[in-house]
Amino acid sequence: MTEPAFFVLTALVDEPRHGYGIVGEVVALSDGRVRLKIGTLYGVLDRLAGDGLVQRDRDEVQQGRLRRYYRLTETGRRSLNAEAERQAANARAASARLSASTLTRRPARQGWVS
């Protein structure tokens, strides 16, 4: 799962959102690191809708503009959960290895200096 797809699914966990709402939520979730362009967002939404991970929730018209809301499906929730667990496991493995390395690391030339 790509990073934008991961964040889009995460943005839809708590409530259905419209396109611009997803963009804003992804910025917040990623601490401003991921700013989805419209082409990227709808490429991702298209794929996720095709895979049955998100679906259209409702249409609203606000200030003369269409607002289409999307929501996470059960399959999408399971898929996101599996991906989150996979990433968490990866992060734990890396952290454990880094911690072990910090504990055992010695200055490179220690013991050689007279």
Added chain:
Amino acid sequence: MTRLEERYRRVLRLLPASYRAVWEEDMVATFLSSVDTDDPEEAEYIADFGRPSWSEVASIVALAVRLRIGTAGAPPRYAAWSEAIRLSVLAGMLVNAALSAVGVAMTLWLAGMIPLVSAPALAEPPGYPDSWHRVHLFAVLSGLLWLPAFLALVSGRVAAARWLGSAAAASAVVSTIVTALVTHERISGEVCYTLVLNTVLVLALAAWHRGASPVDRRSWLAALGVCVVLVTGYVWLLSRPTPPLPPLDWAGLQCVVVVAAVALHLAGQVSRRRGRFTALKPILTPTLAIIAFAVLGLRLVSLLDYALFGSEGWHPATVMLGIAEAVAIAVAATVLALLSARSLRRLPATAADAAAWSTPTR
């Protein structure tokens, strides 16, 4: 509708009509929300004079490209177009693979390393430094990467083909630049065109998506054999010690082969309409059109090289024949393009809903 919205909708026209039918209104609404501001004066100014940022346009361009060449489940028109691109890429990789294999064999032959076949008495390129041999060896060996790239592609290992093709294309650029530096010779337009074409080949490997139809491995391996024999025969003709060289240069050979293939294909199409021959695939028309335009480019660039740098060493008839070849391949390419446009236009290009356009998550 504000002028900003008009401009954005114009950018969205890059997307296939069927995709726009599903997503356009939502995309426009999201875009306009993203440029909203609380200041009414600024909002008015943006509505009149604002333009979508380059990064927004780039994201739409990327989506348009991906939908047209890289999407499984695309409507028949784009699926056919995508298939034609894949077949053209296979043909390009095939030629590169055959050339690299023959290149290695030639190098071994010229070095007298092939037993029982004596090396030709060719003169060393005059004034070339010793380092040229090392550069030449690097060029030949790295060029050989096209062979496993092609074999990986026909075996369905697209990722490996991408890596190997990228390495081959990159090493060709490096060896061309280093050769020019070592020999102090200018890089011909034909070589530059080939390098660009190599890059396009590698980029076009994006057309292999998960839903792409499998490659007919046996046919393409047989085609590789035929191509190697053809190139070997041509190279042998060129390496004969008795001048003059045949009046057919490399671009000319490709023109002749492609024009012959086009003629056979068109004759086959006519027979097919009469019900005599039904095995021909209609997808060959756009495929041959793409190949014909690529070869036309090569022919024109090589003629330009002759005009700029002369055609010394070639047969006196090469240039005149080259012009005739350019006309023939241009006619063939135009006819094929018109036929392709007509046949592709007949295929449906609309989808009822988003799912028809959707690609599975990789």
